[in-house]
Amino acid sequence: MRQFTYAQAIREAHAELLRHDPRVFVCGQGVWNPWYAGKSLLDLDKEFGRERVFDCPVSENATTGAAIGAAIVGMRPIVFHARMDFMLLAVDPIVNQAANWSYLFGGQVSVPVVIRSVINRGGEQGAQHSQALQALFAHVPGLKVVMPATPYDAKGLLVAAVRDGNPVLYLDDRWLYDSEGDVPEGLYEVPIGSGVIRRSGKKVTVVATSYMAAEAVKAAETLAQRGIDVELIDLRTIKPWDRDLVYSSVGKTGRLVIADAAWMSGGIAADIAAAVAGDIFHALKAPIVRVCLPDVPAPTSAVLEQAYYVGAKDIVASVEKVLL
Amino acid sequence: MQVGGAAAAGRSLLRIMLLIRLVEERIGELVSAGEIKTPCHLSIGQEAIAAGVCAALSRQDTVWGGHRSHGHYLAKGGDLPEMMAEVFGRVTGCSKGRGGSMHLVAPAQGLYGTVPLVGATIPLAVGAGLASKLRHEPHVAVAFFGDGATEEGHFHESLNLAALYRLPVLFVCENNFYSTHMPLSARRLKDNIVQAADAAGMPGIRLDGNDALAVRDGATQAVAQARAGAGPCLLECRTYRWRGHVGPAWDLEVGERRRSELDEWMPKDPILRLRRRLIEEGLSVEDLDALEPAVRGEIEAAVTFARESPLPDDSDLFRHVYAPRRT
Numbered sequence: 001m002r003q004f005t006y007a008q009a010i011r012e013a014h015a016e017l018l019r020h021d022p023r024v025f026v027c028g029q030g031v032w033n034p035w036y037a038g039k040s041l042l043d044l045d046k047e048f049g050r051e052r053v054f055d056c057p058v059s060e061n062a063t064t065g066a067a068i069g070a071a072i073v074g075m076r077p078i079v080f081h082a083r084m085d086f087m088l089l090a091v092d093p094i095v096n097q098a099a100n101w102s103y104l105f106g107g108q109v110s111v112p113v114v115i116r117s118v119i120n121r122g123g124e125q126g127a128q129h130s131q132a133l134q135a136l137f138a139h140v141p142g143l144k145v146v147m148p149a150t151p152y153d154a155k156g157l158l159v160a161a162v163r164d165g166n167p168v169l170y171l172d173d174r175w176l177y178d179s180e181g182d183v184p185e186g187l188y189e190v191p192i193g194s195g196v197i198r199r200s201g202k203k204v205t206v207v208a209t210s211y212m213a214a215e216a217v218k219a220a221e222t223l224a225q226r227g228i229d230v231e232l233i234d235l236r237t238i239k240p241w242d243r244d245l246v247y248s249s250v251g252k253t254g255r256l257v258i259a260d261a262a263w264m265s266g267g268i269a270a271d272i273a274a275a276v277a278g279d280i281f282h283a284l285k286a287p288i289v290r291v292c293l294p295d296v297p298a299p300t301s302a303v304l305e306q307a308y309y310v311g312a313k314d315i316v317a318s319v320e321k322v323l324l
Numbered sequence: 325m326q327v328g329g330a331a332a333a334g335r336s337l338l339r340i341m342l343l344i345r346l347v348e349e350r351i352g353e354l355v356s357a358g359e360i361k362t363p364c365h366l367s368i369g370q371e372a373i374a375a376g377v378c379a380a381l382s383r384q385d386t387v388w389g390g391h392r393s394h395g396h397y398l399a400k401g402g403d404l405p406e407m408m409a410e411v412f413g414r415v416t417g418c419s420k421g422r423g424g425s426m427h428l429v430a431p432a433q434g435l436y437g438t439v440p441l442v443g444a445t446i447p448l449a450v451g452a453g454l455a456s457k458l459r460h461e462p463h464v465a466v467a468f469f470g471d472g473a474t475e476e477g478h479f480h481e482s483l484n485l486a487a488l489y490r491l492p493v494l495f496v497c498e499n500n501f502y503s504t505h506m507p508l509s510a511r512r513l514k515d516n517i518v519q520a521a522d523a524a525g526m527p528g529i530r531l532d533g534n535d536a537l538a539v540r541d542g543a544t545q546a547v548a549q550a551r552a553g554a555g556p557c558l559l560e561c562r563t564y565r566w567r568g569h570v571g572p573a574w575d576l577e578v579g580e581r582r583r584s585e586l587d588e589w590m591p592k593d594p595i596l597r598l599r600r601r602l603i604e605e606g607l608s609v610e611d612l613d614a615l616e617p618a619v620r621g622e623i624e625a626a627v628t629f630a631r632e633s634p635l636p637d638d639s640d641l642f643r644h645v646y647a648p649r650r651t
Contacts (some may be wrong), residue, residue: 065446066451070455073436075455097448104423144646
């Protein structure tokens, strides 16, 4: 099997979609420039022309709105936001328009748009270049939110998102760009709404999203060396998240740690914890523990970043805590 | 009486304006009577713009509107009984009873959607223009919006994008000099909306929005240029909203000026004006007089259809949050 990086996998998904579907186009600020997109869009403009792969002025609202309008009349756009923070300037087209149109027009209009954004943490970039706002968008009916953690899923979820027929937020994480994994050739899909068990185990269920799913793999190895056998679920889709998979795993282990590198209050981890506690409380043998970012803006200083971000060691500590 | 092509076109323009006027007057009555509950924003006094612009379009050209869009819907060929049923919240409505007056749609007629977030469909229309360009289709996208929308950032962003990519988009500003209760003079130092076009690098044309023929001719020219690949255009159509921001009231409490403005603008009634013009051009008074009873008959039939249509079922609440997969 070919080994691709996460960024190469994203690029290949774009390339194959552009090659096989004339309705697909890619727009947004920075699509011609690796400084914004890493290698994830590298030279797509050279391969497919600057009419279908076009860089845009700093107009997040109109660019996103235009992608949505084009989707409504039958195109399959992918609109790119190099920093999720900047995408907040496009909340009206995403939340008021894309999310609502199918519903409010009684299913007569659909919005098959992919809104891609990079969570771009670390590197002393501070509060407005680092935010992980998946919960904000997962809150909204009509949107779907996917967060791939592996190169395989990065490609397959982008293909699925473009083909879904609904507005899908595709959130990738800059810290994953150089990670490597198997990536098959051709257009394959990873189903939206379906999580995956990365490692089977009996003691504790760890549900993780995006970057934290990669950290959870490391954590599980450490824990295995200590004789603790965890079941690791990579959620892959945040909205709608895979209840069946999570419930069946927690039904088996009775213990749950949720790792999501976003703020704790009102986050996706809170939603999963509430659902598990509400629906299968009888299965729980210990309180649910969440591994999330503290409720403060992303700091700039590297020292404070160290204190702010969570990773494998926090998952290890949390798993040990639910086993006490 | 045998009428020529130009006269017949003028007559059909008058018919659609009369339809918009009388539908909205009827909706106003039904709001006052408590039979219609959804917020209805009436465009009485502004009918020439919707009718004139849409007379310049083909069915495949797309139209995108706002909260005050009954006129855009009707002028683009939307079905009257379905609109009335929508305003009544019935399942037979154009939006299946989910939209009400502020969310109208008629995809088969190219009326893609009207929504009340101010100016929100302006970038969407840019996207429809972009799709035309990428598919090498001759269709033009039209965004209708009020003067208030020109104070939104997305208006300026959208003009720039459309000009930059030379997209076939008509930006139609219906300047009625009010944004809800706020007069234009309280919102900007200069009465210069049309100059936004120049800043973006497209033609901006100021039109008498109460002159249906001038609007139609201006739009026809802009549409021809857009189809030919010359890019977008901003039309500022100056008019006046007779009724208040929402509902049938006249909003005279907004201030002394409202009264004097109405005294100034009501004699410029776009319907009377077109009617006089058509009579000058040889159409008979009897012929034009026959329009009104016919239109009233259509409206009453639509009201009956709406009243007799079923309300949505509770189970409908969960439908259409997501569209079915269509690869």
